[in-house]
Amino acid sequence: MKNFKILALIIIILTANISQGQDTLKNITLEDIWTNYSFYPRSVKGINSLSNGRQYTIIKGGSVIVYDYKSGDSITTLVNAKDLIPEGKETPIKLSSFSMSDDETKFLIPTETESIYRHSSESKFYVWDTRSKKLINLSTEKQRLADFSPDGKKVAFVRDNNIFIINLESREEKQITIDGEFNSIINGTCDWVYEEEFGFTKAFFWSADGNKIAYYRFDESRVKEYTITKYGELYPELYTYKYPKAGEDNSLVEIFVYNIEKGESVKMDIGEETNQYIPRIKWTQDPNVLSIQRLNRLQNHLDILLADASTGTNRIMYSEDNKYYIDITDDLTFLPENEQFLITSERDGYNHIYLYNMDGSLNKQLSTGNWEVSKVYGYDSKKKQVFYQSAEESPLNRDIYVVNLKGKRTNISMHEGTNNAAFSKNYKYFINTWKDANTPPVITINYANGKQVRMLEDNHGLIQKMQKFNLSEQFFFKIESPEFTLPDGKQIDLNAWAIYPPDFDTTKQYPVLITIYGGPGSQTVTNSFGYFNYFWYQMLAQNGFIIVSVDNRGTGARGEEFRKMTYLELGKYETIDYIETAKYLGNLDYVDKNRIGIFGWSYGGFMAANALFRGADYFSTAIAVAPVSNWRYYDNIYTERFMRTPQENPDGYDNNSPINHVDKMKGDFLLIHGSADDNVHFQNTMDLITALVKANKQFNLMAYPNKNHGIYGGNTRYHLYKKMTDFLYENMIEEK
Numbered sequence: 001m002k003n004f005k006i007l008a009l010i011i012i013i014l015t016a017n018i019s020q021g022q023d024t025l026k027n028i029t030l031e032d033i034w035t036n037y038s039f040y041p042r043s044v045k046g047i048n049s050l051s052n053g054r055q056y057t058i059i060k061g062g063s064v065i066v067y068d069y070k071s072g073d074s075i076t077t078l079v080n081a082k083d084l085i086p087e088g089k090e091t092p093i094k095l096s097s098f099s100m101s102d103d104e105t106k107f108l109i110p111t112e113t114e115s116i117y118r119h120s121s122e123s124k125f126y127v128w129d130t131r132s133k134k135l136i137n138l139s140t141e142k143q144r145l146a147d148f149s150p151d152g153k154k155v156a157f158v159r160d161n162n163i164f165i166i167n168l169e170s171r172e173e174k175q176i177t178i179d180g181e182f183n184s185i186i187n188g189t190c191d192w193v194y195e196e197e198f199g200f201t202k203a204f205f206w207s208a209d210g211n212k213i214a215y216y217r218f219d220e221s222r223v224k225e226y227t228i229t230k231y232g233e234l235y236p237e238l239y240t241y242k243y244p245k246a247g248e249d250n251s252l253v254e255i256f257v258y259n260i261e262k263g264e265s266v267k268m269d270i271g272e273e274t275n276q277y278i279p280r281i282k283w284t285q286d287p288n289v290l291s292i293q294r295l296n297r298l299q300n301h302l303d304i305l306l307a308d309a310s311t312g313t314n315r316i317m318y319s320e321d322n323k324y325y326i327d328i329t330d331d332l333t334f335l336p337e338n339e340q341f342l343i344t345s346e347r348d349g350y351n352h353i354y355l356y357n358m359d360g361s362l363n364k365q366l367s368t369g370n371w372e373v374s375k376v377y378g379y380d381s382k383k384k385q386v387f388y389q390s391a392e393e394s395p396l397n398r399d400i401y402v403v404n405l406k407g408k409r410t411n412i413s414m415h416e417g418t419n420n421a422a423f424s425k426n427y428k429y430f431i432n433t434w435k436d437a438n439t440p441p442v443i444t445i446n447y448a449n450g451k452q453v454r455m456l457e458d459n460h461g462l463i464q465k466m467q468k469f470n471l472s473e474q475f476f477f478k479i480e481s482p483e484f485t486l487p488d489g490k491q492i493d494l495n496a497w498a499i500y501p502p503d504f505d506t507t508k509q510y511p512v513l514i515t516i517y518g519g520p521g522s523q524t525v526t527n528s529f530g531y532f533n534y535f536w537y538q539m540l541a542q543n544g545f546i547i548v549s550v551d552n553r554g555t556g557a558r559g560e561e562f563r564k565m566t567y568l569e570l571g572k573y574e575t576i577d578y579i580e581t582a583k584y585l586g587n588l589d590y591v592d593k594n595r596i597g598i599f600g601w602s603y604g605g606f607m608a609a610n611a612l613f614r615g616a617d618y619f620s621t622a623i624a625v626a627p628v629s630n631w632r633y634y635d636n637i638y639t640e641r642f643m644r645t646p647q648e649n650p651d652g653y654d655n656n657s658p659i660n661h662v663d664k665m666k667g668d669f670l671l672i673h674g675s676a677d678d679n680v681h682f683q684n685t686m687d688l689i690t691a692l693v694k695a696n697k698q699f700n701l702m703a704y705p706n707k708n709h710g711i712y713g714g715n716t717r718y719h720l721y722k723k724m725t726d727f728l729y730e731n732m733i734e735e736k
Contacts, residue, residue, distance in 0.1 A: 025470040025502075028539040030725060034718035039466070039535050041440040041459050044431075046097065050104060053426025062095045064107070069429040069445055072454050079107055079128055084135055086126065093126060093135070101152030105130050106168070108138070108146050108155065117192060117678060118709070120144070120201045127155065127168060139166060139173060144189060145202045150210040156188075163188040163204055163215060165260075176213070176258050176265070183225065183242055186218040191251045193244055194218070196679065197637035198279045198328060207287040212309055213258045214268075214281055214290050220251040228676050231705045241678070246632055246639040246653075247646045253278045255292055257309040268307040269314050270294055277637070279328040285338035291317070293332075299325045299641045304332070306358075317360050320345060324564040325641045327521070331376040333386075342366075342386060344373055346560045353386060355405060366403050372557050374398060380427035380448075387423060387430075387448075395495060395557035396476060396527040400432065402448070412450030415442075418528035423448075431456065435529040437474040437497065439463070471538050472502045476525070479550060481580040486553075486561050494577060495525045496550040499541045504590075511595035511732040512546045512585050513537075514611075518574045519603035520642055521556040521563055524549045536721060544733055548585065552577035568649055570631060570642055571610050571656030578611040582618035595732050597621035599724070602680055602709065603628065609658035609669075609688070616666040621731050623724050625672045626680045626709055629688040630657040633681060659688055662695045668731040669699040670724065674707030700727060 032038040046059030050066065055075055057064050062081030065074055084092040099108045107130070110123035125138040125146045138146060143157040143164075156165045161180025166173045177187035188204040195201050203216035223242040230237040244250050255268040255278060270278060270292055280293040284306065292305040292314070304318040318341075320326060331344040331353075339358055344351055348365070351372045355363040366386060367373055375389040377400075384405050389398050392411070398418045403409035413419045417436030424430065428448055435441045443457040478493040485491055501510065515537070517524050530537075537547040552574045554566035566573050578598060586593030598619055600608035605627025612622035631639045631653050632646050646653050654660055669692075673685040682703075692699055702723050704711050711720055 026468055027470050027542045028535055030536075030539070030718060030721055033532055033535050033539070034721055039462065039532070041462050041529075041531070042457050043441065044443050044456050047422055047431055048100065049422070049424040051102070051425050053424045053428055056424065056431070059095065059097075062092070064095070064098065069424060070453060072445075078104075078130060083133060084109070084126070084128060086135055086137060099146075099148070101148040102150050103152050106148065106152050108148065110146070112142070114142070117195055119195050119199070120189065125155075125157070136168070139164070145204070147202070147204075147206065149206055150208060154210075156204060156206065156213060158188040158204070161186045161189070163213070163258075165213075176263075177215075177217070183240070184219070184221045186216075186220065186251075188215045190216065191218045191220050191223070192241060192678070193250070193635045193637050194277075194279075197635060197641075198277070200280075205281065205283060207283050207309070208285075209287040211260050211287065213260070214283065214309070215256055215258065216278070216281070217254045217256060218251040219254075222249045223251055224248055226681060228678060228682075230676055239676075243678075243681075244636045246634060246636050246643070248636060250275070250277075250636065255281055255290075255307075257290060257307075257312075259310075266310065266312050268292060268309075268312045270305065280330070280332070282332060282334075284334045285336060291332070291334070293328065295326065295328065297640070298644065299637075302326045302328075317341075317358060318343065318356060319360075320347065322346065324560070324567045329376075331373075333376065333379050335379060336381045342376065342379060344376060349560045351560075353388060353403065364405070364407060366405065366407050367401075367409060368407075370559060371395075372559070374557070377421055377423055377430075378427065383427070385427070387421065387427065389420065391557040394527075395523070395551075396525065398526075398528075400430070400450070410449075412446070412448070414446070414450055414452060416527065418526060429453065436527045437476070437529065440466075440529050469538070470502045470542055472499050472504075472541050474499050474530075474534070476527070479581055479584050481584065483576055483580050484553065486565060488561070492553075492558075492562065494550050494552065494581070496548060496581070497525050498549075499537050499547040501541045501544055501546070506590050509590055509592040510544060510546045511597065512548055512591055513540060513728065513732070514578065514581060514585075514596065514598045515547060515549045515604075516552070516578065516598065516600045516607055517602070517604040518552050518555065518578075518600070518607045520554050520566060520570075522603070523551055523556050525551040525555075536725075540725070540728065543729070545728070546585075546591065548581070550577065550581050566642065568643055568652045569656060570652070571606065574607050575610045575614050575656070578607065579615040579618050582611075582615060586618065593618075595620055597623070597728065597732055599623040599625075600627075601625040605680075606658065609671075610656065610661065612667055612669055613658055613661040613665045616664050620667040621669075621728070622667065623670045623672070623727065625720075625724075626674060626677055626711065627658070627671070627684060627688070628680055629659050629684040630654075632657075633684050633687075659691045662688075662691045662697055665692075665695070665697050665699075668727075669697075670702070670727045671699055672702045672704070672711070672720065672723070674704045674709065674711045676706045677709045679709040 048057045064079035066076045093111050107128040109126045113121050113123040115121050122142040122144045127136045146157040162177045179185045180187050205214045220242045223244050225240050226243040227240040256265040258265045275297050277295040282291045288309045290307045294303040300322050302320045305314040306317045307314040333342040353366040371392040373390045377387040385402050399413040400421045415434045420433045421430040440459040440462050445453040476497050480493045582596045585591050598608045598611045605624035608622045608624040612619045
């Protein structure tokens with residue numbers, strides 16, 4: 001009963017806060033959100049700490065300006081936009097991002113960038129030399145992942161699946177791998193599934209002394225192909241690429257180290273097993289020792305190898321086992337003396353920071369408690385402190401902390417909500433980006449103790465604009481049910497937020513739209529500003545909807561047992577949680593239990609379909625965008641991490657597939673997908689359509705030709721949200 005009392009109190013407060021001048025406030029339109037981008041927050045671009053730790057860069061008007069952390073004064077202009085004129089041209093190139101050489105005298109500037117997949121792209125790179133004031137075209141064709149050598153005299157890059165090194169003084173270009181071939185051999189970058197699921201594309205790394213390059217080689221010749229049809233011409237274009245679905249073969253991965261002086265590569269020993277993953281490699285503080293992370297196919301055993309770059313021989317430095325699975329992060333840090341390293345692990349049930357010796361023995365667990373470390377920012381070797389982000393105060397919030405090597409930790413965040421930090425090279429300052437559920441990003445410069453130095457961006461203009469619109473406060477609450485238990489039987493509740501209509505009246509009944517994602521480790525219920533969907537939800541609330549989001553069992557920041565509850569049964573417990581949420585909301589006097597809808601994208605689309613079909617007595621409407629309809633169709637790294645293979649766990653795959661529950665559907669269903677989705681294939685929707693038709697179920701369908709998983713570009717986003725909005729109004733708003 002306590003949650004009903006909390007909701008009632010919030011409703012009274014919200015009602016009391018309605019301004020007498022509300023009639024003069026504007027209502028949001030889709031054009032405001034997706035045509036005019038009226039609510040796009042301001043940011044600060046091109047922030048990079050300089051090596052002196054006292055200054056940083058910002059991109060302004062295409063120039064790179066240096067500022068002082070403490071005073072805020074503009075010190076100098078490192079790159080002037082008007083100077084960036086290629087030889088033989090009259091107009092400057094456009095600088096929107098860059099990387100610097102270690103001595104901060106040269107800049108790599110990507111232009112004419114074209115996306116490949118979600119994270120990958122190719123560009124025409126230029127090198128700007130601040131001393132000679134010359135702009136050099138890096139190479140004739142487009143390149144990928146261009147990266148300065150430590151001395152700034154060379155640049156390595158990938159082209160046509162091979163690695164090249166160019167000497168910036170002589171302009172000599174050297175090809176160091178020769179067997180690269182599309183859909184066969186990849187050197188220096190990743191195949192599709194590594195890029196998507198291990199989250200990196202740059203797969204070559206200079207040693208600190210610049211004498212070696214460690215790199216990945218993928219042999220994807222045995223990986224099965226998937227073909228996407230692209231429309232628009234008389235005969236559609238077919239794009240075929242390698243995509244390993246659950247239970248299918250992966251690329252064979254090898255690690256090599258190229259010796260610049262000798263001009264030859266040495267293969268690193270990663271063991272005889274080939275049915276495994278190498279999710280990370282990283283140089284230690286010794287420029288001849290490479291760390292290699294080795295993960296088994298089930299992803300429940302991790303080894304970190306230390307390999308001799310000259311011979312390839314290795315020893316195991318660290319091992320970890322987990323009864324579920326191990327998440328790969330970038331939180332491995334080798335300390336300067338090369339005698340210890342930092343790593344995060346869930347070995348005590350929550351993700352925490354550990355200090356290990358290089359022989360693999362544990363020195364100390366630096367953070368502890370029933371809360372999660374979400375990110376490690378770095379290590380201050382002078383003060384022997386680790387800076388990190390965590391959810392210690394609440395799963396809804398993210399704060400910045402510092403902990404010393406004795407385990408003493410301090411919260412250095414100044415505001416409750418979501419904080420993220422970018423530290424100076426000497427860890428004396430950090431740039432903090434803070435936001436909460438109803439406040440757009442506020443960017444400040446802070447000392448390492450958290451004290452604010454000055455404001456960089458407060459988004460005052462957007463906040464003022466928001467005050468002119470008829471907005472409601474987004475507030476948080478908890479949902480309880482006897483069904484919400486963990487494997488040990490412990491009773492828990494679920495975190496949720498809601499946005500109510502600005503003219504909310506407790507004597508009326510309202511339709512509810514539940515917006516979800518729900519995938520393992522994800523969160524939609526955080527004290528963080530939601531950008532575009534936030535304003536769409538506000539628009540729906542202005543038109544009579546209550547909007548609710550809930551973090552089901554399986555989501556993040558509440559420990560391993562909560563997050564891994566869904567192991568081997570993706571979709572089972574999440575569906576139960578959404579049904580219980582609908583029951584809870586349906587019992588509120590001001591909710592029309594016959595008008596409860598659910599909306600989700602990707603994993604959320606999978607869950608929206610499951611909720612409508614298996615919870616047909618509680619959900620009247622659902623929108624599923626780019627949904628997985630059966631995990632057999634999705635990639636193997638992600639799917640097997642949570643489900644193992646279809647051969648091992650057929651019931652887990654089939655029992656929770658929306659395809660196998662279409663016969664239960666009663667409500668209104670809108671199914672949306674981009675036909676060129678390289679991530680969640682259009683096949684998922686086509687086979688779901690087949691099942692719906694076979695079951696004689698009527699539904700609505702919208703396909704976006706040539707659009708990928710994000711479904712954007714041109715007028716597409718406006719059209720998509722207009723389609724969804726009209727569908728909700730037609731099926732959930734009376735007399736609309």
